[in-house]
Ligand code: ATP
């Protein structure tokens with residue numbers, strides 16, 4: 001079993017479609033081992049996305065991620081990291097496969113409704129950024 005870290009981003013929480021996204025996660029066979037709603041500060045968003053700090057979209061991305069609450073989750077499944085990236089679809093919804101979360105729900109390449117860890121090392125940083133071991137059940 002593998003664990004990955006997921007976010008339902010502000011654009012989706014604002015439009016009251018968190019439940020639709022959570023349904024897709026459960027239907028795909030993920031076990032939700034941790035979940036909470038939080039409102040990131042700008043500096044917390046910057047810390048989370050520090051790998052992108054040199055990218056031109058970094059400031060806009062952190063402003064977006066901190067503008068309203070998000071739902072953060074830890075998902076468990078065999079090959080959870082790759083499976084969750086597949087279910088999310090491509091970063092740009094214009095390139096996302098039908099049936100994926102980003103194809104169905106994302107507004108654009110930035111406001112793309114969900115986040116997922118992209119490798120085991122990333123998940124190992126991202127999960128404890130938000131959750132203590134006691135919160136994962
Ligand atoms: P995430 O890390 O959020 O799961 P990702 O791994 O598909 O997404 P990254 O390249 O890590 O994509 O980019 C992180 C986030 O930055 C994207 O999900 C999106 O919100 C934003 N982003 C990426 N590329 C662009 C861009 N060209 N313009 C604006 N925002 C972007």
Ligand code: MG
Nearest residue numbers: 115116117118
């Ligand atoms: Mg990424």
